[in-house]
Amino acid sequence: MSRKGKRLYEGKAKILYEGPEAGTLVVHFKDDATAFNGEKFDVIEGKGVLNNRISEYFFTRLGEMGIPTSFLKRLNMREQLHRKVEIIPLEVIVRNVAAGSICKRLGLKEGEPLPRAIIEYCYKNDELGDPLVAEEHVTAFGWATPQELDDIVQYTVRVNDIMSGIFAGIGIRLVDFKIEFGREYAGDMVRTVLADEISPDSCRLWDFKTNEKLDKDRFRRDLGGLVDAYTEVARRLGLLNDNGGGPRPRPKLVKG
Ligand code: TMP
Numbered sequence: 001m002s003r004k005g006k007r008l009y010e011g012k013a014k015i016l017y018e019g020p021e022a023g024t025l026v027v028h029f030k031d032d033a034t035a036f037n038g039e040k041f042d043v044i045e046g047k048g049v050l051n052n053r054i055s056e057y058f059f060t061r062l063g064e065m066g067i068p069t070s071f072l073k074r075l076n077m078r079e080q081l082h083r084k085v086e087i088i089p090l091e092v093i094v095r096n097v098a099a100g101s102i103c104k105r106l107g108l109k110e111g112e113p114l115p116r117a118i119i120e121y122c123y124k125n126d127e128l129g130d131p132l133v134a135e136e137h138v139t140a141f142g143w144a145t146p147q148e149l150d151d152i153v154q155y156t157v158r159v160n161d162i163m164s165g166i167f168a169g170i171g172i173r174l175v176d177f178k179i180e181f182g183r184e185y186a187g188d189m190v191r192t193v194l195a196d197e198i199s200p201d202s203c204r205l206w207d208f209k210t211n212e213k214l215d216k217d218r219f220r221r222d223l224g225g226l227v228d229a230y231t232e233v234a235r236r237l238g239l240l241n242d243n244g245g246g247p248r249p250r251p252k253l254v255k256g
Pocket of ligand 1: 100176177203
């Protein structure tokens with residue numbers, strides 16, 4: 001059980017509480033699913049539990065590979081403990097294959113390979129619908145300093161490499177994903193760390209062989225079977241059938 005303090009913020013898919021110690025935060029994963037800036041809404045039983053486990057897995061692996069993160073530990077089925085950070089108001093999107101909004105914007109066909117991985121930034125602002133912005137806006141408006149943006153790009157490229165590799169090993173194509181970063185203060189020092197979550201809510205994941213969608217597009221496009229798809233991702237990562245207390249599970253590799 002978690003000893004959480006007062007509720008600090010309720011987002012679309014998560015609730016943040018004050019943590020048991022100063023400078024910590026309890027993140028609670030809800031079953032709520034939203035899309036199109038909250039216009040579409042449903043409660044999908046079991047989604048929060050799966051995202052909690054999947055996000056724990058990626059934050060742990062990325063931390064082991066030298067990416068600083070806010071993640072401390074998973075507390076229970078729905079909650080994890082993070083260091084409190086100041087969120088940098090950017091959605092950092094990486095695209096390996098054309099899908100979603102870039103198709104509409106640039107007239108690309110879904111599934112078209114991109115010439116190389118592309119990083120995009122959206123300014124986190126619900127009233128404005130998280131508009132796409134350029135690096136110039138990010139630094140000119142002071143949403144991040146040039147040094148922070150530099151850190152963000154370097155970490156983001158590594159996160160894409162590591163995650164694409166992990167997913168490829170379990171027969172899944174990492175089409176695109178969104179991550180967020182925060183500022184962690186320690187005395188008069190500040191560092192940039194990976195924050196928020198990494199889950200099938202924030203990634204596009206296609207089965208390599210069948211191209212079946214294993215992500216939140218199942219909800220966005222009314223395809224059904226969201227929990228089955230997220231469960232399949234967790235299963236391939238080796239996250240099911242353990243009680244969370246044993247050694248860290250390893251993904252099961254899939255042949256060509
Ligand atoms: P997009 O194609 O709709 O711009 O989405 C790109 C990626 O970012 C996709 O993996 C879904 C993820 N995403 C979020 O996590 N939150 C959001 O609010 C949006 C719009 C996209």
